[in-house]
Amino acid sequence: MKQILNNLNKFAKDKHIENKKYFDKLKKKQPKNLDYVMQDLHHAEFKKTDCLQCANCCKTTGPLFTLADIERISKFFRQKPQQFIEQYLRIDEDRDYVLKSVPCTFLDNENYCMIYDVRPKACREFPHTDRKKFHQIADLTLKNVAICPAAYNIVEEMKKKMPL
Numbered sequence: 001m002k003q004i005l006n007n008l009n010k011f012a013k014d015k016h017i018e019n020k021k022y023f024d025k026l027k028k029k030q031p032k033n034l035d036y037v038m039q040d041l042h043h044a045e046f047k048k049t050d051c052l053q054c055a056n057c058c059k060t061t062g063p064l065f066t067l068a069d070i071e072r073i074s075k076f077f078r079q080k081p082q083q084f085i086e087q088y089l090r091i092d093e094d095r096d097y098v099l100k101s102v103p104c105t106f107l108d109n110e111n112y113c114m115i116y117d118v119r120p121k122a123c124r125e126f127p128h129t130d131r132k133k134f135h136q137i138a139d140l141t142l143k144n145v146a147i148c149p150a151a152y153n154i155v156e157e158m159k160k161k162m163p164l
Helices: 002-028 034-048 056-060 067-076 081-088 121-125 134-144 149-161
Strands: 089-091 097-099
Touching (some): 002 149, 067 121, 081 089, 134 149
Antiparallel strands (some): 089 097
16 A cells, blocks of 8 residues: 555656546536446445555545534534634635644544544545536546545546546
8 A cells, every 4th residue: 555655646647637638528528427437436446445554635635624523523522613623723725624734633543533433524525536416526536536546546447437
């Protein structure tokens, strides 16, 4: 896994132009069964992918925290939402709540999430490759292939299964 992660950024860069062209075509000519194919590819990939071996998403990026996330997580910590915000979060340039720093504060040294049962929606849904209306998140997916080996593999399979 470490070797894959070391090369993932290079692989993603090498494929970036190809992937961007593919997703631009996808937006213009969206296959009717796109969401179903993506869900199948996502489930097949995650049958063989162990996120605990990687956790690159937690180590290199931080999720957005919605108000519902903040309420749920602060309740878990028996804190007031404002205390949780002050302790762990900041507001970014898009006016969203994000972690003060990465790697994620809640990732332990064995890649387990210490707030897994109450983790943010963005974490639960990452890398978003099984999302409905998949064509709407092409730009996000382009970013995620450089972060998540599973997302990279899913996009590569997608291009084979659905050539445009």
